[in-house]
Amino acid sequence: MKKLAIAAALLTTTALAAQADEIRYATWAQPGEAPYAGAEKFKEVVEANSDHTVTIFPGDQLGKPKEVYSQMALGSTQILASGDPGLKEIEYLALPYLMSDIAKYKEVLDTDFGQEWNQRLVDEHMVRLLGFMPRSPRQISANKVINTIDDLKGLKLRAPERDYYVKSLSALGANPTPMAFAEVYTALQTGIVDGQENPIETIYAQKFHEVQDGVAMVDYIVKPAYVTISESFWQGLSEDDRALMTRANDESTKVIEAALPQEQETILAEMEAAGVTVTYPDKAPFIEATQSVRDELGTAIWGDEIYTQIVEIGGN
Numbered sequence: 001m002k003k004l005a006i007a008a009a010l011l012t013t014t015a016l017a018a019q020a021d022e023i024r025y026a027t028w029a030q031p032g033e034a035p036y037a038g039a040e041k042f043k044e045v046v047e048a049n050s051d052h053t054v055t056i057f058p059g060d061q062l063g064k065p066k067e068v069y070s071q072m073a074l075g076s077t078q079i080l081a082s083g084d085p086g087l088k089e090i091e092y093l094a095l096p097y098l099m100s101d102i103a104k105y106k107e108v109l110d111t112d113f114g115q116e117w118n119q120r121l122v123d124e125h126m127v128r129l130l131g132f133m134p135r136s137p138r139q140i141s142a143n144k145v146i147n148t149i150d151d152l153k154g155l156k157l158r159a160p161e162r163d164y165y166v167k168s169l170s171a172l173g174a175n176p177t178p179m180a181f182a183e184v185y186t187a188l189q190t191g192i193v194d195g196q197e198n199p200i201e202t203i204y205a206q207k208f209h210e211v212q213d214g215v216a217m218v219d220y221i222v223k224p225a226y227v228t229i230s231e232s233f234w235q236g237l238s239e240d241d242r243a244l245m246t247r248a249n250d251e252s253t254k255v256i257e258a259a260l261p262q263e264q265e266t267i268l269a270e271m272e273a274a275g276v277t278v279t280y281p282d283k284a285p286f287i288e289a290t291q292s293v294r295d296e297l298g299t300a301i302w303g304d305e306i307y308t309q310i311v312e313i314g315g316n
Contacts, residue, residue: 023054023233026062026071027081027133028225033201034259035133035225038252039081045248050241072230073126081133085226086125089117092301093310094223096168096290097283100315102134102224102257107313113306127228131249134256135199136264137219141208142195143188145277146216149173149285158184158196167293168220169197172286188212197221201260204267214277215268218286227252 023046029035036058043054062068062077065084071077085091093099093108108114109129118129140146142155152174159165159176169176177193187193188211196208197220203209227249234242268278298307 021052023052023079024057024062024077025054025079025081026057026060026068026077028060028083029081030058030205033205034256034263035081035135037259038133038256041255042248042252045251046244049244052241069125069127072228075230075232078230078233079130079227081225081227083223083225085129086127086228087117087121089301090129090226092164092297094221095164095294095297096220097287098294098298098310098314099222101222102132104314105132105224108310111309121228122231126231128231128234130227130229130245132253133225133227134253134260135224136201136260137199138197138221138223139200139203139215139217140195140197140220141203141212141215143191143213144194145214145279146281147279148281149289155194158187158193164293164297165197167297168290171290171293172220173289184208185211200264200267204271209271209274209276212276214279215271217278217280218283220286220290
């Protein structure tokens, strides 16, 4: 009976993939943000060059990444753009000051070991990495102006619930406080935490700057979103359609890369007009302070040999 159930599930998955003229594209991004404009470009390119239609689901409408990955394994959702690549070996490329820019991620994923990681995504999660969705580096905001690393000492900073965020902020002298994203604005407003960290466009979109006095442009983590595609859907595509999906994501990336600098300039100007002090601290002490985090977690996740190669590629 168990074998019959598995076979039935596989047949259902294949059927879903074969008839998936609608591509369900899930993302955290909201209309008005550069990554959402990238998703729209993906839709435009695919619909102009195939019979597929693309429906974008912004703001995590289809669920958090783990929920969407389950949908993708069944073929009911085809594409996800999120900060969770589904594999810790890929996610930990976001260690502090490890990658100097988003392009370095592609270099790492193009290595033999990077290709092995992508194959593991296919084997273990029934998804594959299609490409990247650029985001701005992560910055630190607080209820005080931050001019140097010393200004972070003892500050309660909200941290995402991942050890590399917690260890990084702790190494910078702060008191990291893991907290769900949905709780951050109220926690800042009521003083439960003194500050937080996020890409500048996220700080602005979530209105965190309304309850913060300073934003420090420290670029402490450079991390893209990852665009993954359902393997069952991928296997049901022709070679031409596979090439189209890749090209559409490349075009999406270009749109975001072109939009982010102007978006950041506009956002920072609006923040300053609202009374926020934007500072640009010397990053050298930040890089030095987080060296132990890179070394500890990098060797734990990848081993000495691969970690050394990643450091060389990263360029910081």
